[in-house]
Amino acid sequence: MTLASRKHILIIGGNFAGLSTARALSSKYFDVTVIDPSTDFEWLPHIHELISRHKKADQLRHNRQLLIERAGHTFLQETVTVIDKTQQRVQLSSGQWLAYDDLVITIGNMSLIDKIKGARQYALPFGSVNEAERAALQLQRLDSLSLPERPVVLVGASIEGLEVLGEIIRRYRRQWRFQLHVIEAQETIMPQFQGMSDYLKELSRELNIQWHTGRQVKEVTKDSVILDNGDILSSRVTLWCAGAIPHPLLSEAGLAPERQYAPVNANLQSLVDEHIWLAGDAAAFPTSLEKQAYHALPMGALIAKNLNRARQKRDLNNFKPLPIPSLMSFGDVGFLLFKSHALASPSLIAAKEGVFQANFNLLKLPRQVSEWHDLKDSLTFSAINMGKLAKSTWIDGKLLHTRHFQAR
Ligand SMILES: Cc1cc2nc3c(=O)[nH]c(=O)nc-3n(C[C@H](O)[C@H](O)[C@H](O)COP(=O)(O)OP(=O)(O)OC[C@H]3O[C@@H](n4cnc5c(N)ncnc54)[C@H](O)[C@@H]3O)c2cc1C
Numbered sequence: 282m283t284l285a286s287r288k289h290i291l292i293i294g295g296n297f298a299g300l301s302t303a304r305a306l307s308s309k310y311f312d313v314t315v316i317d318p319s320t321d322f323e324w325l326p327h328i329h330e331l332i333s334r335h336k337k338a339d340q341l342r343h344n345r346q347l348l349i350e351r352a353g354h355t356f357l358q359e360t361v362t363v364i365d366k367t368q369q370r371v372q373l374s375s376g377q378w379l380a381y382d383d384l385v386i387t388i389g390n391m392s393l394i395d396k397i398k399g400a401r402q403y404a405l406p407f408g409s410v411n412e413a414e415r416a417a418l419q420l421q422r423l424d425s426l427s428l429p430e431r432p433v434v435l436v437g438a439s440i441e442g443l444e445v446l447g448e449i450i451r452r453y454r455r456q457w458r459f460q461l462h463v464i465e466a467q468e469t470i471m472p473q474f475q476g477m478s479d480y481l482k483e484l485s486r487e488l489n490i491q492w493h494t495g496r497q498v499k500e501v502t503k504d505s506v507i508l509d510n511g512d513i514l515s516s517r518v519t520l521w522c523a524g525a526i527p528h529p530l531l532s533e534a535g536l537a538p539e540r541q542y543a544p545v546n547a548n549l550q551s552l553v554d555e556h557i558w559l560a561g562d563a564a565a566f567p568t569s570l571e572k573q574a575y576h577a578l579p580m581g582a583l584i585a586k587n588l589n590r591a592r593q594k595r596d597l598n599n600f601k602p603l604p605i606p607s608l609m610s611f612g613d614v615g616f617l618l619f620k621s622h623a624l625a626s627p628s629l630i631a632a633k634e635g636v637f638q639a640n641f642n643l644l645k646l647p648r649q650v651s652e653w654h655d656l657k658d659s660l661t662f663s664a665i666n667m668g669k670l671a672k673s674t675w676i677d678g679k680l681l682h683t684r685h686f687q688a689r
Contacts (some may be wrong), residue, residue: 287312290588291371291381295345296322297574298387298561300644301581303488310592314379315349316371316523318360318411322348324641326574328413329441329610332420332448338410340662341659351647361388364534366554383556383591385584386536387544388548390562393524402522403526404436407445419518420449434506434516436498437523438465440609440618443481450485454612461490462514463504464504466523468495476688481611481646498523525572525588527564531620541565547599550586557582578640579603585667608633608675617689623625626683631667 283311288311292299295317303315321342330336349356363372368382392408394400396431405416423431435446446464470478470492482492493508500507506514531537536551537544542565544552549564551557561577570576580600608629609616615629642660647653 282532288382288588288592289380290314290385291379292385292387292389292607293317293355293364293371294327294387294389294561294563295349296387296389296561297577298389298563298581298584299385300345300348300561300576301578301582302354302385302585303349303354304587305582305585306354311588313352313354314357315345316357316359316361316373317345318358318374319345320358320575321345321410322370322644323410325331326410327438327637329408329444329448331410331413331417332415333444333452333612335448335451338414340659341410343641348644352359357472364530364538364557365534366534366557369556372419381556383558383588385529385558385560385581386558386563387561387577387581388528388530390525390542390564391528392521393526396526398500400521402496403501403503404452404519404522404665407441410610416445416518416520420453423517426452428517430515432462432515432517433459434462434464434514434519436464436506436521438463438470438492439467439513439522440607442522443470444610445520446485447460447610447614450488451612454488459489460515461488461492462506464493464496464498464508466495466497469495473688474618476621477625477686479624480686482682484611484614501566505562512520527563529652531563537565548587549580550587550595550597550602558587560584566600566602568602575605575636621688622632623686624683625686625689628683634666637680638667685689 290303290311290313292315295315299315299320303313322345327336327341331338346356348667360374361371362374362642370378372378383593392406394404394406405419406412434440439651470481497509498506499509501519504516506516506519527540527542531543532539536553543559543563544565546552547567549558551559560580562572583598583600590597608619608634609618610630613627613630614625615633617624617629645656645659647656
């Protein structure tokens, strides 16, 4: 195959799903360009640990260009603004058009923050390493100020919000100086499991935390959060962990109805265009699928496999979601969330950390000897971290503390 006859593949979004597709495509058969506005691949499932300083920003990201070039492809630091599926091309924010033979869309989702009055301006979102770092610094600053009151509002207490809350507690519990309000739209925290709400509240019992369940935020101002029942909560730092919505590019391109994710078939092809593929959070798979990185990674890899099979005129493979539970952390306690039940134990924190260390280091695996230095630092960090976890869980005997929750 000559260079000129290779198929042009554009991948929009270069994080979990996009990077996974790129890494599994051979540059021998495909001319691949990955487009993403940000410079680094980011391990989002652990950004809440920036709050407690159990992680540093650099331990959660890696240079995207390096990772993509290692796979033999091109990285373009840009934003796609238009998808023109009739002419098989996309437009970048610079105005330039790029043509494709096949298009892979892995743009994740967007925060609900833009839909609530004042929230984008005054609340701190949690969608990237930089955003989490900013939130961590604001909390640190508030804690250090000499003030009679230090009110903080956390909006959203599903998995992401609870993980953030757990890290705030982990970091500030010893000298707790915040008046923390947690707002959650559902009537109960983690309503799918019996007794989990009470357990989470028990873990934070002696701290000044008020839970507002069944409430939604109407407006955020510079120093307050206004709820749908008219209550006004004073706030010096407002953290936003509530809700994700589909990227508007999907409906604008005619790939999804308005405000919906783009439907795909079992091969991960768009239902409206067989040359458009979707993976990760942006895709609406035929059966219900959690929006999780552990699905985004294999979805991305399957698209690469199917592009290769299509090239060889072979039947395409179906995506088979991994039947594994979600892992959630709440400070020092880890949770394994199955469909039928859940388990909570400090030892499960080590499981979550292990998943992160193994997968992140695998993504960074060098192709050349000169690149090993970079991985060495990362592996050293992994070993130290796992050692600390082993001490505080297994050696101190906390492993025995396990709680069980039945699904409702
Ligand atoms: C705080 C937090 C905790 C989480 N915890 C877990 C967990 O414990 N386990 C788990 O499995 N998952 C977890 N998740 C979910 C997981 O991070 C997502 O499911 C995963 O990131 C989805 O991968 P993706 O590739 O589809 O999208 P993303 O990782 O969101 O990547 C989308 C990429 O597309 C780019 N992009 C967007 N728009 C454009 C455009 N117009 N042009 C070009 N590029 C664009 C973005 O810059 C981004 O790099 C968590 C998420 C968060 C935020």
